[in-house]
Amino acid sequence: MSRRVLSAPDGAKVSRFNLMKLQGRQEAAAAGTESHHAHHAFDELLHRPTTSSIVDLNRALSDAARHSPAVAISLFRRMVMVARPKVPPNLITYSVVIDCCSRVGHLDLAFAALGRVRMDGGSNHLPLLKALCDKKRTSEAMDIALRRMPVLGCTPNVFSYTILLKGLCDENRSQQALHLLHTMMVADDTRGGYPPDVVSYNTVINGLLREGRQLDTAYHLFDQMLDQGLSPDVVTYNSIISALSKARAMDKAAVVLARMVKNGAMPNRITHNSLLHGYCSSGKPNDAIGVFKRMCRDGVEPDVFTYNTLMGYLCKNGRSMEARKIFDSMVKRGHKPNSATYGTLLHGYATEGSLVEMHHLLDMMVRNGIQPDHYIFNILIGTYTKHGKVDDAMLLFSKMRRQGLNPDVTYRIVMDALCMVGKVDDAMAQFGRLISEGLTPDAVVFRTLIHGLCARDKWDKAEELAVEMIGRGICPNNIFFNTLLNHLCKEGMVARAKNIFDLMVRVDVQRDVITYNTLIDGYCLHGKVDEAAKLLEGMVLDGVKPNEVTYYHD
Numbered sequence: 001m002s003r004r005v006l007s008a009p010d011g012a013k014v015s016r017f018n019l020m021k022l023q024g025r026q027e028a029a030a031a032g033t034e035s036h037h038a039h040h041a042f043d044e045l046l047h048r049p050t051t052s053s054i055v056d057l058n059r060a061l062s063d064a065a066r067h068s069p070a071v072a073i074s075l076f077r078r079m080v081m082v083a084r085p086k087v088p089p090n091l092i093t094y095s096v097v098i099d100c101c102s103r104v105g106h107l108d109l110a111f112a113a114l115g116r117v118r119m120d121g122g123s124n125h126l127p128l129l130k131a132l133c134d135k136k137r138t139s140e141a142m143d144i145a146l147r148r149m150p151v152l153g154c155t156p157n158v159f160s161y162t163i164l165l166k167g168l169c170d171e172n173r174s175q176q177a178l179h180l181l182h183t184m185m186v187a188d189d190t191r192g193g194y195p196p197d198v199v200s201y202n203t204v205i206n207g208l209l210r211e212g213r214q215l216d217t218a219y220h221l222f223d224q225m226l227d228q229g230l231s232p233d234v235v236t237y238n239s240i241i242s243a244l245s246k247a248r249a250m251d252k253a254a255v256v257l258a259r260m261v262k263n264g265a266m267p268n269r270i271t272h273n274s275l276l277h278g279y280c281s282s283g284k285p286n287d288a289i290g291v292f293k294r295m296c297r298d299g300v301e302p303d304v305f306t307y308n309t310l311m312g313y314l315c316k317n318g319r320s321m322e323a324r325k326i327f328d329s330m331v332k333r334g335h336k337p338n339s340a341t342y343g344t345l346l347h348g349y350a351t352e353g354s355l356v357e358m359h360h361l362l363d364m365m366v367r368n369g370i371q372p373d374h375y376i377f378n379i380l381i382g383t384y385t386k387h388g389k390v391d392d393a394m395l396l397f398s399k400m401r402r403q404g405l406n407p408d409v410t411y412r413i414v415m416d417a418l419c420m421v422g423k424v425d426d427a428m429a430q431f432g433r434l435i436s437e438g439l440t441p442d443a444v445v446f447r448t449l450i451h452g453l454c455a456r457d458k459w460d461k462a463e464e465l466a467v468e469m470i471g472r473g474i475c476p477n478n479i480f481f482n483t484l485l486n487h488l489c490k491e492g493m494v495a496r497a498k499n500i501f502d503l504m505v506r507v508d509v510q511r512d513v514i515t516y517n518t519l520i521d522g523y524c525l526h527g528k529v530d531e532a533a534k535l536l537e538g539m540v541l542d543g544v545k546p547n548e549v550t551y552y553h554d
Helices: 002-006 011-030 035-046 053-067 069-083 091-103 107-119 126-134 138-151 158-170 174-184 198-211 215-227 234-246 250-262 269-281 285-297 304-316 320-332 339-352 355-367 374-386 390-402 408-420 424-436 443-455 459-471 478-490 494-506 513-525 529-541 548-553
Strands: none
Touching (some): 053 069, 069 091, 126 138, 158 198, 198 215, 234 250, 269 285, 320 339, 339 374, 374 390, 390 408, 408 424, 408 443, 424 443, 459 494, 478 494
16 A cells, blocks of 8 residues: 555655654664664665655655664665665765764774765765764874875865864873864965864863963963964853963953953853952952952853852951852842852851851751751851850751761761760760761871870770771871870879880881970879980980970989
């Protein structure tokens, strides 16, 4: 039945019917279940060798390529076998096939198809070059474009070069990209040279800047663009201004901005955000505020990053009230503060001890549907402990755990707070919970607990914890040991202090003059003058020079 319909006089109508039918089959073929239906529908087109058939076949191949490049390649092979004498593939056909071969990784087939295109008088090697570069095979792409393609009579153009430039930069080979860019500047047809365009320059400039420590080279390339008569676009200016701002070279950034405006490239939000960040990092708040006001005046709407950057600088410099005005302006203009926005202002309030404002802002944040994260909980808990509100801090700590947040750094804050108020047993309980949850305590946690235990005369536990600390591969420094020695000697536990003194040698911690003086003082205070004298001799043998404090004890 369908065969008779296909032979109807209205060929265009039938062709459209077949294409719709083919597209439906190809959607199923994309799932790998009905590719034979796509072949069947394609065959129906192949047997209609009219002048419009190649257009229909190319459209069918393109549709197949969108769903399954492999199916499209298979259909092309069928097309070559069946229809080539009457309906030969054209440049559009080969372009689709080269793209499909490149996408599925059959780069040898793509190159073969490219050779066929050259024989037919065309050229479309860009999909092949792009596929190679996407697979981090830019060296092979360069070999094809610069050596093998010219043999086939295909000279690389500016688009070919730009693909290669991007491939090199994506592989962190910006110096080679720079060399290739200079090759392009040699506009000599016999050598295949093509003058680079703005996109070519932008690609290399971004590559140089992304690799770091290449700002001078990138800036020189920027000047070179102008010398070549090219007009940098917004992308070019933004790249240079961003790099200069990160380097805190704000005078140069201002010069580039002035040149940008003069040449008719209007600064956008990215431009202003880069400048704002640069001025804040350079400690120039007035200039930063000037950028903020200018962008609002010029109709460039600030985004959350803009507000967060400016607020962050103000809060770090004790200007939280000004930051709050920026925050209110942000909300008034219809921008929704994110967690970082709230965290920035909360930290500013916390640093200045503005607990009431901090609490009100926290309530606003929760009302607006943003729950505290690790960072915000740590700010709040740290602030409460700093102001002696340990009970409030513990309530927040419990809430944090109920929300399912893993309080890694927070444990340190809580244990320090508990030790400060003498609740060492509670601190040790938190330490046990930390271990049971698979977290690894760091040197700060151990030092906090050991000092807390010493302050509460829990010497056995303190010594036990010190041994565990070393057993975990965390080696304390001499400041830690000196503090512990001082605690022990003051409590008359000189024998234990001597054990700690000897332990320092075993764990390869250098004993300094304070170490020796502390233990000598301990011996003298408890009438053990002979031991103090022996220790003084050992001090000299150890290469530690005694000072006046040492001899005063002796």
